[in-house]
Structure formats: C-alpha cells, structure tokens
Amino acid sequence: MELWIATGNKGKLTEFKLLLNEIADLQVHHQGEIPSFTPRPEDGKTFLDNARIKAKTLRAVKNNVWVLGEDAGLEVEGLNGLPGIHSARYAGPKASDSENVAKLLKMMTLKPMNNRNAKFVATTVVYTPTGEEWVFTGEMKGKIATKPSGLHGFGYDPVFIPDGQTQTLAELGDGFKTQFSHRAQAIKAFLDKWRTTQ
Template sequence: MELWLATGNKGKVNEYKIGLKELADLKIFTQADIPSFTPRPEDGKTFLENAQIKARTLKAVKSGVWVLGEDSGLEVEGLNNLPGIHSARYAGPKAADSENIAKLLKMMTIRPIANRKARFVCSTVVFTPDGAEWHFDGVMNGTISTKPVGQLGFGYDPVFIPEGQTQTLAELGPGFKNQHSHRAQALKAFLEKLKA
C-alpha cells in the first residue's frame, strides 16, 4: 500500500508513521518527496475544507494511490473557539510553535478568562486509489494550562492538559498522544474502514 501524506509537518508525519505501523506493506511518502510540489493556500472556512484542499492538491499530482490530507487545530471556549483553523499561524504566517503559544496565553490574560476549556479537533480526508473520498474526525477535550510545561510533542502540546489528566500533552509524551489524541482517533477510524 502506497500512502501519500499532504503535509510538511514533521511532527504529524511521525505520528502517522507510528499510528499506521500495523500495516506491514505500507510505504509512506509526503508532499516533500515531490520536488516541484506547491501546496495551495489553506483558505477553507472549516477544518474539513482545509483537509480537502490539501488532499485534492496532492491527489492532482499523485493519482492512483492513497492520499491523506488532514487539518487540525485548537479551539478554546473562552476565546470563542479561537485559534481554530488559524492554529498553525495564530501569531503570524510563519510563526513558531512558541510564538503561537505565547499569543494564546497572552489573549487569555488580556481579559482574564475563567473558562479554560479547550479541545483539539482533527478532520481527515482520504482519497482511495480509485478516487473515492473518505472523511474521518477526532476530538480530544481538555483545558489550557497557565504556562507551557514539557518538552515532548509539538504545536500547543505544552499548554494542553487532556481531560482526566494533570499533565500537559508535552509531559505525557508520544505514547499517550498516539493512543488518545484527536489525530489518533481519526486514524483509528481510517484503519477500521480499511479492514472492513
């Protein structure tokens, strides 16, 4: 099975490699393996629309293979579900994870927000080799910590405490994340459909 991932995010690629390791004959490639590939702007209004943009753009140059595109992000209740689809560029188009986290924590202190409930959301679009379009979703609920803690993971992991836990995702590490995250849930649904 040849699967192409419509992402340039190394953290996501690693999570997919771990999450799909049970597929013995799987060969994973990414858009970075196509020298002249140019991703389209993620200008959708939802996570699903952005996932479709990514998957369709890659499918246009890689037909007849499995193609997976996903969009995910953080929604904070007290910020009217921001940063949402702008999670990766919350502090600017080329913002580092640390800059996005700093802006998030600053926005939560500008007008003190008592409600720190948040959730990670993932929308995944998979194109089969014959062109069928599959959709899978995942959600992980939690709260936002008052400061970043932990060195593992990427994105907002250092400030996200999953429901029922006392540590951030960046402290809990990849073992926990690869079992319980929003992306892991969508991936499990994909694997279940593959086996059906």
C-alpha cells in the same frame, strides 16, 4: 500499500507513521518528496475544507495511490473557538510553535478568563486509489495550562492538559497521544474502514 500524506509538518508526519504502523508493508511518503510540489493556500472556512484542499492538491500529482490530507487545530472556549482553523498561523503566517503558544497565553490574560476549557479537533480526508473520498474526525477535550510544560510533541501540546490528566500532552508523550489524541481517533476510524476493504 503506498500512502502519500499532504503535510510538510515533521511533527505530524512522525505521528502519522506511529499511528499507521499496523499496516504491513506500508510505504509512507509526503509532499516534500515532490520537487515541484506547491501547496495551495489553506483558505477554507472549516477543518474539512482545508483537509480536502490539501488532499486534492496532492492527489492531482499523485493519483492511483492512497492520499491523506488532514487539518487540525485547537479551539478554546474562552476565546470563542479561536485559534481554530488558524491554529498553525495564529501568531503570523510563518509563526513558530512557541510564538503561537505565547500568543495564545497572552490572549487568555488580556481579560479575566475562568473558562480555560479547550479541545483539539482533527479532520482527515483520504482518497482511495480509485478516487473515493473518505472523511474521518476526532477530538480530544481538555484545558489550557497557565504556562508551557514538557518537551514532547509539537504545536500547542505544552499547554494542553487532557481531561482526566494533570500533565500537558508535551509531558505525557507519544504513548499517550497515539492512544487518545484527536489525530489518533481519526486515524483509528480510517484504519477500521481500511480493514473492511482488505
């Protein structure tokens, strides 16, 4: 099975490969392997909009194969759902993960905030080789820590403590994420549907 993933994010790509490893003879490729590929701006209003933009743009140059696009982000209740679809660009268009985390923590200290509840959301759009669109979602609830901890993962993992845990995702590591993360849930739903086609 040949699957092309619409991402240039190395952290996401690593996670996708871990989550999809049960597919025998899977060949995973990504948009960075196409020399002339230019991603379209992620200017949608929802995670679904942006996931669809990514998948459709890649499918325009890679049809007749499986194509996957995903948009995911962090929604913080005390910030009215921010950073949301702007999660990857919260501190600016080319912001690093640490800059985004720093801005998030700063925004949460600008006013007294007792509500640190948050959730990670992922929406995945998959196009089958025949062009059928499949949509899957997943979410993981938790709260925002007061300071970063841990060395694993990427993005906001160092400040996200999943419900029922005392450590951040960056401390809990890949084993926990591949079982319980928002991305894991969306991919498990994809795998369930994919199995029905085999």
